[in-house]
Amino acid sequence: MAEFGIVIGNKRYSSWSLRAWILLKHLGVAFDETVIPLRQADTRAKILAHSPGAKVPALKHRGLVVWESLAIGEYLAELFPDAGLWPKDGAPRAEARSIACEMHAGFQALRRDMPMICTESRPGVGHTPEALADVARVREIWRNARSKAKDGPFLFGRFGIADAMYAPVVFRFRTYAPPLDDVARAYVETMLNFAPMRAWLEGARAETWRVAEYEPTAA
Secondary structure, eight states: EEEEEEEOOOOOOHHHHHHHHHHHHHHTEEEEEEEESSSSHHHHHHHTOOTTTOOSSSSEEEEEESSHHHHHHHHHHHGGGGGGSSSSSSSHHHHHHOOOOOOHHHHHHHHSSOOOTTTTOOTTTTTTTTHHHHHHHHHHHHHHHHHHOOOSSBBBBBBOOHHOOOOOOHHHHHOOOOOOHHHHHHHHHHHHHHHHHHHHHHHHOOOOOOOOOOOOOOO
């Protein structure tokens, strides 16, 4: 049994699970993985057996359970301070935390109209005015972060928690093909070529079950 364990939902759909999972992959630590299919009659009961929050993801480490993706990121940043999961300097660190929290709490139209189905290509679906307004805000966030990044191709240079929080958006943009500028397209390409993202997508493609509520009707 590995020192770490993570409880996640279906890789095809579970955007919150993706965030914590790719952080663990990036850190290179061994971990046990438990997948609980979403939207089943027994989903809540199965998750409750692992996490008091009754939601995925849940990180297990030495008898501790940490739930919520952002809290898991913070916990891992404390365990692995040399990994640079937050920027070293105060100003970019504050900005990274701000945009991570904005993603955690916002972008409801984007979530609703362009749900993460990371194995699919459905250009044009979900392009409601509200969702496209969210897309424009994401483009602005990425452009601002990338304009100041100096030491790598991710939002603040090195891969970190902010990138993990926006990883599901990268898959959404791949699936639904909203309008992107050059900065956003380059960042999407960087993330899609990131080894943990490729590993997640490979796992999603291997899944056989489907959840109707997550499958929007093609326009």
